[in-house]
Amino acid sequence: MLDLLAAADTNLAIDLLERTASTARVQHIVQISLAPAFLLAGIGAIMNVMTNRLIWVANRIERIHEMEEEGRAGPALDDLPALEKRRSYAQAAVMFSTAAALTISVVIALLFVSAFIRPQIGTLTAFAWILTMGFLSMGLSLFLLETRTAALHNRNRQRKRRERGEE
DSSP states (O other): OHHHHHHHOHHHHHHHHHHHHOHHHHHHHHHHTHHHHHHHHHHHHHHHHHHHHHHHHHHHHHHHHHHHHTTOOGGGGGGHHHHHHHHHHHHHHHHHHHHHHHHHHHHHHHHHHHTTOSSOOHHHHHHHHHHHHHHHHHHHHHHHHHHHHHHHHHHHHHHHHHHHTOO
């Protein structure tokens, strides 16, 4: 690649090498990219929780359908609408969180690139950061809806059991 740059414009190649050779500049970019990197780690952790809940819900739906085919589903069938709603919320939460992880990765890349090019891309970097926050907020909101749906359904199920005198 450096050969191509040198062939195209010797000054451009030298300028690029000078800007990337500075250890202090690279250290500065690494320092300012730490916050987005920690955010990326946090997104990964919350996605682990979301994915585990999604897997549990999907497995529960599968088990109820198997029980239904065997003719022994009984009252478990009443759980299906809430479980389907939870699955929908959890899937969307994971998708938005994945989009947040992707865009924060773009932010980190833009931070590094911006240190070594002449055109200023601060606006693009800020836009990517704002987009990340939007995706993350949406993912967390959907996760909140999923957990709220689970809690409400559980409360309603317990209330029905008490009314039937099962507890």
